[in-house]
Amino acid sequence: TIDSSMPGGHATLTIDNLRVPADQMLGQAGEGFRYAQVRLSPARLSHCMRWLGCCIRAHEIATDYANRREAFGKPLIEHEGVGFMLAENMIDLKQAELMIDWCAGVLDTGSLGTVESSMGKVAVSEALMSIADRCVQVMGGTGVTDRTIVEQVFREVRAFRIYDGPTEVHKWSLAKKIKRDWKAGLA
Template sequence: MSVHDAARGAAIAAKVEAFVREVVVPYEQDPRRGAHGPSDALIAELRGKAKAAGVLTPHILADGAHLSHRETAQVLRAAGLSTLGPQAVNVAAPDEGNMYLLGKVASTEQRARFLEPLVTGTARSAFFMTEPAAEGGAGSDPSMLMTTARQDGNHWIIDGRKAFITGAEGARVGIVMAKAEAGATLFLVDLPDPAVRIERVLDTIDSSMPGGHAVVAIEDLRVSADQVLGQPGEGFKLAQMRLAPARLTHCMRWLGACVRANEIATAYAVKRHAFGKPLIDHEGVGFMLAENLIALKQAELMIDWCADVLDGGSLGTAESSMTKVAVSEALMGIADRCVQVMGGTGVTGDTIVEQVFREVRAFRIYDGPTEVHKWSLAKKIKRDAASQL
């Protein structure tokens, strides 16, 4: 990243951080946060304020270009300082990843119809790939895809069931992966549609994303040929184009959340006294905060390294897997220690620390469990070793 880019990213990140700390943080006790994520009314209110402050969708420039991945890391860490921050400034999953993919692949007409409402923050989106495990559908292994798409003249008809679809309830834009004769294919869908029925919204450990995570039935969904994203059969390739950066941006946002959780835990340890002195003066507490400081820096460096790989033009498949594992595991330790430092207060909703703990625990599974990424890396190690013999 050039000095110019670093300065641009830092300037945008500073504006976002000021907005999140001064405007968004007071909303963290708003009852509209909800068990299945903040309400759309709350998000609309926050986005109105973000637009007025000039920080709405800050990772996409006025000409439609994206910030570099390294610049994005600066901005998304700042947004993540509140669990409401990414939603407020419109850099949250799955919208951020969907905007990235559409910006790379969508036609001019598709951008106007599906991308523009996402960039302006007036619509939310969902990515329909994962399927119910009980039915043997696709999860960490997308090759198990069971949802089908068949051509009918100038249209496609899609049938199947999806699970853990983030933000499906309330989404206006859908990207649906289905198995066509040519192979896995992505389709752009206007929502709501009576052919896309939400069966239930799951009760999950996390609660930061509007609409929660839904089980969805797709029955005789008819879309026109111009709603195919890319070409038929390119679904896996396009999903991978989206997933590697999306893994990394997840890391960026949750790093910001853990920075904030550590700030709260540190302030508690400095002010709270026990056995005649501040908690931080007890080695058991002080050492946990020291470990947090080390882990936060390690996570930051890992993210920046992977961002540089992506900015260099690589798909970064292995690098993003390594980063996702390292950062999610490091952040889990940080969040856990923050709860431990704060004792009983740490498991209450009086601060966001307990929510950060829950969100990061879920992050160890979302966008690929740690074990799947390690398995994928082990396969790469074996291939690389074989090629050298």
């Protein structure tokens, strides 16, 4: 099935008993995992960029809502609870953007950027989930309706935390690197 509800949907395929003649094989036999590693960092980064754009739009919608909607005699934005949530969004959006720029810079050097893309994927996906959640919260009941894309972004950004490796797998991989680096420092 193709998930067409958001940009970058994924296909699920099942292939049984596939045999590829040697003269039609791309690359060398047994090298598929290594080849896949080359595409992982750019794929993680493209997910980060796509979802950053979605969350920027959700934040714009929530900001507009908070400036137009009034409660207790003043616009929602003037209530600290709402204003602070939007301020936190602004901070998280900038941090996500900077993390993406940093990782892209590493990839631009020709490096595989495996560690950097893992760090970026974790930081950006977690931040964007928080941003989407705050956008829904700011908008209250409207935030969970189909009157804007905010609900859809919130619902769909949750899966982003799983694409190209869930947060916990990236943290596990990073912890293994920390241990390797520590052992190398002892030698």
